[in-house]
Amino acid sequence: MRLPRKYQGGKAVRNTRFRWLALTLAVGLALAAMSCKGSSKSTATPQATGTQPAAATGTQPAAFTGTVKVGISTTLSGAIAQLGKNGLQGVTLAVDDLNAKGGLLGKKIEVVSADDQAKPDVGSTNVRNMILNDKVVAVFGPVSSAVAAAEEGIAAQNKIPIFFHTSNDTVLMTKQFTKYGFQVVPNTTMEPRAIAAYACQQPYTKWATIGPDYSYGHDTVDTFIKDLKACKPGVEVVNAQWPKLGSSDFTPYISAIQSAKPDALFLAIYGGDLVTFSKQAAGYNLAKQMKMFGAYSISALQPLGADAPAGGVTWFRAPIYLPDGTPGVDNAKIKTFIDQYHAKFGQWPGIFSILAYSAVQTWADGVKKANSFDGDKIAAALPGVTVSTVRGDIKIRACDHQAEIPEYVGTLSDQVNSTYGFRTPTNVFIGQPDKIMLTCAESEALRGK
Amino acid sequence: MDLGNVAIQLLSGMTVAGYLFMVSAGMTLVFGAMRVINIAHGSFYMYAAFIVAAIVGKGTGASGMFWVALLVAPLIVAAMGTATEVTIMRRIYTKEHLTQLLATFALFYIFADVALQIWGGAFRSVQAAPVLTGQVNVLGRSFPKYNFFVMGVAVVVGVAMWLLLQRTKLGWRIRAAVEDPELLAATGTNVRLLFTTVFTIGALLAGVAGAVVAPLVSVAPGLDAGILVEAFIVAVIGGLGSIAGAAIGAIILGLFQAIGILWVPTWASAFTYIAMILVLAVRPWGLLGTPER
Known part of the structure; x- marks a missing residue:
């Protein structure tokens, strides 16, 4: 029987408090390093x-x-x-x-x-x-x-x-x-413009927002709300949530948003976080209580299946899975x-x-x-x-x-598509290129030409 | 102030507390007995979620496979825990804390890459058994049934741990190992086997948490790192080594966060850390912990 060395002798540890703090600090740093890695969304090694x-x-x-x-x-x-x-x-x-x-x-x-x-x-x-x-x-x-x-x-x-x-x-x-x-x-100018143009046509004035708590999340939410307010006076943000990237539980965020009773919710969270949020939101029936606007890519719609919000608004960068008869498709x-x-x-x-x-x-x-x-x-x-x-x-x-x-904005179908197994966009609004692109003059000005 | 809002918010916080407790209970148990902080603990949690996803598949959940998965996944993960203890962990108990930290850190990355090789990077989704889906009415607001299930399992796990530690011979030995391993060895207990058992139970607890949480999250790489920080904070607040402490720590964290999110959302991210700083400032060894011997 061999015991850990620490337990074998009577070597008293002095300064236990410092030892503790040092250990806690070391683990804390290790975890911080890890969570940073997690937040850059690349946990795997080469x-x-x-x-x-x-x-x-x-x-x-x-x-x-x-x-x-x-x-x-x-x-x-x-x-x-x-x-x-x-x-x-x-x-x-x-x-x-x-x-x-x-x-x-x-x-x-x-x-x-x-x-x-x-x-x-x-x-x-x-x-x-x-x-x-x-x-x-x-x-x-x-x-x-x-x-x-x-x-x-x-x-x-x-x-x-x-x-x-x-x-x-x-x-x-x-x-x-x-x-x-x-x-x-x-590009990143065209997409938000198309979403804002769509949102402006809608009757929603009380908005809640949720975005990951780093520059991307804040930029995306701020830009959207700014664009929306510019074309639709009377828009107010009744609740803004900033969970950290990679949150595994959005439950308290969902119930807090629910309590604020917004007309619509703008989601700047994406990828796995959006899947997690939507699964948990489905438990709260959130889609029936407010219009959810989120970047539901195919990789998110697929695992979500029926848990993706029916009637939720999403945007597509290419005309795929759109209903027959969509102009130009x-x-x-x-x-x-x-x-x-x-x-x-x-x-x-x-x-x-x-x-x-x-x-x-x-x-x-x-x-x-x-x-x-x-x-x-x-x-x-x-x-x-x-x-x-x-x-x-x-x-x-x-x-x-x-x-x-163009950029395509649509609402997710009420029924899950039986061939694909996920909800697809319906009632498609087309953000036309001449409405959403930078003009050549603007583009060249940004280039410094 | 709407009473329904507060009630729902507190229940949401308790859901978080429920699974945080299950993850940190295993972590704190292992630390209590072996004085090792296992960074790879989050990996066991993630593997259980992946295994549940693999067993349940893309079905509707109606097939009953969900219940099978809920039983099988923690057991597989517990076996992983046994293997890890026997091959690696028992070699590092005598080493410095930093060496232990690096070793389990390495394990964390290895497990993450193996998971990526097996299951790929796509988001997976698990459908819970139909009886657990849907809503319950709480003071005029609807609340997901499944969240009650999470809290229920956490309570069962808590009670089971209490019974194990207080009412069984194994429990006495584990507690004795926490208190005084030398005396325990002197009484003829096979401490080596005891440590393997404790580590296996720790992995099992992580497995139960991962299996239970699977229908609530997108099962994908990154689950392991995501849970680890919060579970560690819970264990530290409660006092590393104390299961009851982990329960209290989880509840403090869950409720603190939920209330923060409801009333001061801008600062919600900081709440977890404020709670940890406050507790550690007063008691560096955590609420129910003991200063290092």
Whole structure:
């Protein structure tokens, strides 16, 4: 029998109070470090960052005269890995479809991918390696806008076009603008404007808000309320809650919001927190008591199923799972994409999947128009033209390379869609590009041109 | 002041207290007997939630699998606890606190990555058994049935722990280990086996909490770190090593937070820490703890 050394002798511990405080402090620091890690939403440690070719596509048409590679460095580990995976799968499927139709300019396209761990320095290194070692001719962007900004510079230095399909900070096409960068997602100016435009049409004046207690949460809530007050006098915030990011229990927040009896609730919480909040809110029947406005992505709607708020307002960056007859949306084409994606990956595509798919289509159109894979030629050919994508025809604006695309705002269906197993948007309001985009003059002013 | 609002708010706070107690009870028990702060305790909690999600799957909850999962998940996690104790923990009892901290910290990351490999990063959702879903009317306001279930399980766990510690031989030995391990060893008790048992019970408690909380949260990576900070604060407020202290600490934290959220939402995030500072300023060893021997 061996006992802990501490218990063996009569070594009295002096200064117990200090020992205690030191221990508590040490654990506290460790936990703080951990929770910081948690709050950057990347609890996992690095995974292999090596590049890997996309799965070979069975039969190979004899027509190929060689291969060209495209790269995607995105977040494939940690808490936001799902978003990166959606994008990677979208790119992979698009490239497979191109190859099935004979590739581009007679060449077979190959995908190399790498994990950026949501870190700008890792993303830059990945992109540099892809360009220098793998000789990729185009790069598809990451999840995080901070990583995207770092990658944009590397791509420009090497004269390689880069297409952003997930990261959407306005800064990417303004302050960080390079002629090699292209954006196919409604940016962080367009989305809030569309949501505010929708909310202004609604009768709700008493609002409650809940956002994670850090800069993003406060910025998002403040911007929304400011925009709303500008177009709808009489709007007041009756309750504002700031839980910390990654809260596991929103119960007390939900009951406090309920007590304030607002007409509507604006949710700036997202991802796993939004899923947790909505599950717990369903227990309180919150959706029946107030209009819930939240960023319900497919990755949140899917696990929530019937627990997603029926009639809740959400916004989509791409026209997917929208009702038939939505203006400008070719549902037959999109349905084909959805089914193909599901057949290949065994899961329903997310919004970022279709955005990534359309980014590859945008690049492919650029290659065809330039009749070359050369970065400079594509950068000259794409601006100002209209490309054909699964999302419809999209014009790439010449002044800042931002795609002229709408943002879709809708209410979640009363019934869970029996095919997909989640609620889909109905009564769609379209934030038209000319109403929500920065003007070219504004965009260029931000660039400092 | 609307009485219904306050009642619902207090009940919401008690729900939080319920599962915080279950997590921190295991943590504090392990510390009491072995003087080790197990950072990987949150991992056991997360694994139980993942296992419940895996067993229940995407079904409607009507199949009764939920009850199976509720029983099986804590047992699997307890077995994980046994394995962890035998292979790793028992080698570090004699080491410095810092070494112990680093070792369990490392375990935390290893468990997190293994979970990511097994279950991936997607959010999962668990549907509770139909009998537990829906609302109960409390003073004219509706309150989720499931939250009562969480509080109920917490009470059962609390009572069971009390009975175990006060009324069984094993409990006497555990308490003796907390008080005076040397004397206990001298009486011929197999302290080594006792420590394995205690660690297993600790993991089991984390497992029960994780299994019970699964239908209330998005089951995904990060659950482990999310719970750990609050559970640790509860254990420290109550006094590391004291189960009753953990219960009191959880209630203080849950109610303090709930009231803060209702009346001064801007400062709600700080309330947890204010509670901890106040208690530690007066009693550095926690409410029911004892100063280190």
